[in-house]
Amino acid sequence: MSRLDLTGRTAIVTGASRGIGLAAAHAIAAAGGNVVLTSRRREAAEAAAAEVRGNALGIAAHVFDEKAAQRCVDATLERFGGIDILVNNVGTDLAYGPVIDQDYASFTKIFGVNLWAPILWTSLATRAWMGEHGGAVVNTASIGGMGFEANRGLYNASKAALIHLTKQLAVELSPRVRVNAVAPGVVRTQRTEALWKQRESQLNSATALSRIGEPEDIGSAIAFLVSDAASWVTGETFVIDGGQRLGDAELFRGGSTVQAR
Ligand SMILES: NC(=O)c1ccc[n+]([C@@H]2O[C@H](COP(=O)([O-])OP(=O)(O)OC[C@H]3O[C@@H](n4cnc5c(N)ncnc54)[C@H](OP(=O)(O)O)[C@@H]3O)[C@@H](O)[C@H]2O)c1
Incomplete structure (x- = not known):
C-alpha cells in the first residue's frame, strides 16, 4: 500500500467550502480519507461536501465559536468514529494598512481567526481523539509570515505566530500527534483576488515557476503532510510558492546581478 494512502482515516478541514480548504478536502478524499468540511454557512459546507468524491460531511461552524467547534468534533466522531487529521485552514486578512493604523477590534479578529482558532480546534481534536490514538495536524500559514510586506503587517504577524505555534504544538503533542504547516505564496482564490x-x-x-498557485498545489501538499509518507516530519513549515520567495525571477532571466533574498 502507498504511504500516501489515507484509507480509513478521517479529516476535519476548516474553511473548506472553497479555495485551499476545498482543494485539501478533495486531495484527502482522493487518497481514500473521510472528510468533514466546515464553513460559516451550512449550505456552502454541504454543497462542497456533495462535490467531494467519497465519504464527506459538510458542517457549519464559525471557526472561533467554541460550541460549534465542539459540535463539529462530536458529529465527526459519531459519523466516522475518529479524527485522525485536522487541517486548520481558515484565515482572514481583514486589516489592510500599516500596523500602527490598526485598532484592537481588527487585532482580535485577525489573531482570533488565524491563531486562536487553530489552538482551539487542535485542543478539541487532541482531547477527543488524537491524544490517545495519534494524528496529524496541518496549519495553513503563509509566506507572508516569513517576510515583510506593505499593508499586510498584521496578517503577516499572525501567520508568523502560527508558524511558531506549529513548532510549539509539535513538541507539546509529540510523539503521538505530528503538527506541521504549509506556507503558500499567492494562490488563485476568491479571498486574494485583489x-x-x-x-x-x-x-x-x-x-x-512562471505562474501563481492553484488551490490544488496546496491541497496535495497538505495531503502529503498528513500521510505516512511524512511520518518523520513535525514542526515544519512547507513553503509552496512556485519560487516566489526566491525573489523576482524576471530579473534573473534578464541577466541582472540583483541577488535573491
Ligand atoms: N489564497 C492565497 O493566496 C493564500 C496565500 C497564503 C495563505 N493563504 C491562507 O490559506 C487559507 C485559505 O485561504 P483561501 O484563499 O483559500 O480562502 P477563501 O478562498 O476565501 O476560502 C475561505 C474558506 O474559509 C471559510 N471561512 C472564512 N471565514 C470563516 C470563519 N470565520 N469560520 C469558518 N469558516 C470560514 C469560507 O467559507 P464561508 O465564507 O462560507 O465561511 C471558505 O470556505 C487562509 O488561512 C489563508 O490565510 C492563502
Whole structure:
C-alpha cells in the first residue's frame, strides 16, 4: 500500500467550502480519507461536501465559536468514529494598512481567526481523539509570515505566530500527534483576488515557476503532510510558492546581478 494512502482515516478541514480548504478536502478524499468540511454557512459546507468524491460531511461552524467547534468534533466522531487529521485552514486578512493604523477590534479578529482558532480546534481534536490514538495536524500559514510586506503587517504577524505555534504544538503533542504547516505564496482564490487579478501576468513573470498557485498545489501538499509518507516530519513549515520567495525571477532571466533574498 502507498504511504500516501489515507484509507480509513478521517479529516476535519476548516474553511473548506472553497479555495485551499476545498482543494485539501478533495486531495484527502482522493487518497481514500473521510472528510468533514466546515464553513460559516451550512449550505456552502454541504454543497462542497456533495462535490467531494467519497465519504464527506459538510458542517457549519464559525471557526472561533467554541460550541460549534465542539459540535463539529462530536458529529465527526459519531459519523466516522475518529479524527485522525485536522487541517486548520481558515484565515482572514481583514486589516489592510500599516500596523500602527490598526485598532484592537481588527487585532482580535485577525489573531482570533488565524491563531486562536487553530489552538482551539487542535485542543478539541487532541482531547477527543488524537491524544490517545495519534494524528496529524496541518496549519495553513503563509509566506507572508516569513517576510515583510506593505499593508499586510498584521496578517503577516499572525501567520508568523502560527508558524511558531506549529513548532510549539509539535513538541507539546509529540510523539503521538505530528503538527506541521504549509506556507503558500499567492494562490488563485476568491479571498486574494485583489492580490493577483489585476497583475497576474506580472506575478507570473516574477515567479520562478512562471505562474501563481492553484488551490490544488496546496491541497496535495497538505495531503502529503498528513500521510505516512511524512511520518518523520513535525514542526515544519512547507513553503509552496512556485519560487516566489526566491525573489523576482524576471530579473534573473534578464541577466541582472540583483541577488535573491
Ligand atoms: N489564497 C492565497 O493566496 C493564500 C496565500 C497564503 C495563505 N493563504 C491562507 O490559506 C487559507 C485559505 O485561504 P483561501 O484563499 O483559500 O480562502 P477563501 O478562498 O476565501 O476560502 C475561505 C474558506 O474559509 C471559510 N471561512 C472564512 N471565514 C470563516 C470563519 N470565520 N469560520 C469558518 N469558516 C470560514 C469560507 O467559507 P464561508 O465564507 O462560507 O465561511 C471558505 O470556505 C487562509 O488561512 C489563508 O490565510 C492563502
